[in-house]
Amino acid sequence: MARRALILVEGHPRANGLLFVQAAQRLGLHPITLSADPAQYDYIAAERLEAIRVDTDDLDVLIRECSRLRDTYEIAGITSATESFYATVGKLCRHFDLPGPNPASIERCCDKFIQRQLLAEAGVPIPAFRLAADATDVGGSAAEIGLPVIVKPAVGSGSRGVRLCRDVDELAEHTIYLFSGKHVWRSPPRILIEEFAQGPQYNLEVMANEVIGIAAADYGPPHFVCRGHIYPASLTDEECKRIADVSLSCLRALGLGWGPANIELRWTKRGPVVIEVNPRLAGSPVPQLVQLAYGVDLITEHIKLVIGDEWNLRKRRSHTAAARYLIPDWDGTLDWIDGGSAAISGVAEVKFYVEPKTPIIRNGDYRDLIGYVVASSPNLAQTEAILQHAVDLIDWSITPFPTVGEQGQHLAPRVAAPAQVAPGKR
Structure with a gap:
C-alpha cells in the first residue's frame, strides 16, 4: 500500500511551516514540501524532510510534479x-x-479592494475606502475620506507597506x-486608502463556519506591527455574539465556507468594524495560543479537513493564553x-528569531519581530503577571549601524546604544 503524503506548497520560515510538518507526521502522513527554494526553510534540513525544488508560481509545473x-x-x-x-x-x-478551498474566493479575498467591495455590497460594516493607482489618486482619495487615513497595498500580507498617515506630509512620504x-509589489501597483477605524482591535480564528476564539490584539501605529495577543478577549457575551455575527457574515459575502480564516476588526463607536479577512490560519504563535486557551489544535484539525478525515473543534479547556512580541x-x-526561559511555571514558549551578529533592519511589518514569549494560566491576571515576568528576564544589545557623512565616510554612532530591552521593561 502506497504511503500517504501531504503536499505542502512552500513552507514558512517563521510562522507555521514546521508546525504543519509536525502535525502531518503525528497523523501518520509523509510531508513533502514543494518550494522554489527549499533551503530558505531551516527546519527542512534540520528535520531531514523531503522537499522538491519546483517553480511554485507555475500551476502546470506543480500539477506535473504532483502527478509524478x-x-x-x-x-x-x-x-x-x-x-x-x-x-x-x-x-x-x-x-x-x-478537499480544498475555492480558489476564486481566495483570489477575491486576497485582493483587499475587491474584498472591501464584496463586504460593502453585503452590508458588512467596514471603513470608508478608495482605490488609487498613482500619487494624485492617493491625495484625492485621502481628501475625500479625511485624514488620518490608512494607506496600504491592495495585495499583500504581514503589514507590508501599511502605514497610518496623520497629515499631508506623512501621506506624501508614504506615497x-x-x-x-522600494516596496516589493506582488501585483501591479494599486493602493488602498482607508478611513482609520479607531477602537480596540480583536482577531478571530474561524474554521469553516465556526468561531473558535476571539483575541484582544495590540497593533501599534503607524505601521501596525502586532505587539501582543490575549485569548480570550475580555468581552461580554453580547459583544462576542455581535463580533461573531459580523465575522460569519464576512465569510458568506466572500464565499469562504471551507477551511480556516483569520478576521481582524475594531470595536468603534458604531460597533464592530471589519478591518481585514485573511483566508488562512493566522501565523505562529496564534495556533499555540488557541491550543493553550481552548485545547483546540487548529493546524491538526485543518490537516484533517484537508485529507477528508473527521475533525473535532470542541473546546476542551478554558484558560487564558497571551503572547508578547519582541x-x-x-x-x-x-x-x-538572552534571558529567555521557558522553565518559568506558566511560560509555554520563548522563541528568538535572531542570533548574535544578525543585522537588524526594521521594515515596519511582521519582519520586525525578533521573537516572542507565550504564557498561559487559568485566569487573565495570572497570565499577564507570568508573561511580564518572563519578558522582564529578556534583554538584548544592538549596536547602531555607523552613519554615513556627506563625503561618504563612515562615522561612529552619535549615541552609544545601551542594552536594548524587551517591551515589558521599558
Missing part, C-alpha cells in the same frame, strides 16, 4: 502555510479531486515610498540576546 509523486505516494491532501499560495492550493485540489520601487527600537547589529 502519485506514482510513489497516495496524495492524501494538498495545502500551504502561506497565504500567497493558498489560491494555487485550491486549484491543485480541484485538479486532483481533493513616494510605495511608488519608488520588537527592537532601532536598526543595527545584534550583539547578543
Whole structure:
C-alpha cells in the first residue's frame, strides 16, 4: 500500500511551516514540501524532510510534479502555510479531486479592494475606502475620506507597506515610498486608502463556519506591527455574539465556507468594524495560543479537513493564553540576546528569531519581530503577571549601524546604544 503524503506548497520560515510538518507526521502522513527554494526553510534540513525544488508560481509545473509523486505516494491532501499560495492550493485540489478551498474566493479575498467591495455590497460594516493607482489618486482619495487615513497595498500580507498617515506630509512620504520601487509589489501597483477605524482591535480564528476564539490584539501605529495577543478577549457575551455575527457574515459575502480564516476588526463607536479577512490560519504563535486557551489544535484539525478525515473543534479547556512580541527600537547589529526561559511555571514558549551578529533592519511589518514569549494560566491576571515576568528576564544589545557623512565616510554612532530591552521593561 502506497504511503500517504501531504503536499505542502512552500513552507514558512517563521510562522507555521514546521508546525504543519509536525502535525502531518503525528497523523501518520509523509510531508513533502514543494518550494522554489527549499533551503530558505531551516527546519527542512534540520528535520531531514523531503522537499522538491519546483517553480511554485507555475500551476502546470506543480500539477506535473504532483502527478509524478502519485506514482510513489497516495496524495492524501494538498495545502500551504502561506497565504500567497493558498489560491494555487485550491486549484491543485480541484485538479486532483481533493478537499480544498475555492480558489476564486481566495483570489477575491486576497485582493483587499475587491474584498472591501464584496463586504460593502453585503452590508458588512467596514471603513470608508478608495482605490488609487498613482500619487494624485492617493491625495484625492485621502481628501475625500479625511485624514488620518490608512494607506496600504491592495495585495499583500504581514503589514507590508501599511502605514497610518496623520497629515499631508506623512501621506506624501508614504506615497513616494510605495511608488519608488522600494516596496516589493506582488501585483501591479494599486493602493488602498482607508478611513482609520479607531477602537480596540480583536482577531478571530474561524474554521469553516465556526468561531473558535476571539483575541484582544495590540497593533501599534503607524505601521501596525502586532505587539501582543490575549485569548480570550475580555468581552461580554453580547459583544462576542455581535463580533461573531459580523465575522460569519464576512465569510458568506466572500464565499469562504471551507477551511480556516483569520478576521481582524475594531470595536468603534458604531460597533464592530471589519478591518481585514485573511483566508488562512493566522501565523505562529496564534495556533499555540488557541491550543493553550481552548485545547483546540487548529493546524491538526485543518490537516484533517484537508485529507477528508473527521475533525473535532470542541473546546476542551478554558484558560487564558497571551503572547508578547519582541520588537527592537532601532536598526543595527545584534550583539547578543538572552534571558529567555521557558522553565518559568506558566511560560509555554520563548522563541528568538535572531542570533548574535544578525543585522537588524526594521521594515515596519511582521519582519520586525525578533521573537516572542507565550504564557498561559487559568485566569487573565495570572497570565499577564507570568508573561511580564518572563519578558522582564529578556534583554538584548544592538549596536547602531555607523552613519554615513556627506563625503561618504563612515562615522561612529552619535549615541552609544545601551542594552536594548524587551517591551515589558521599558
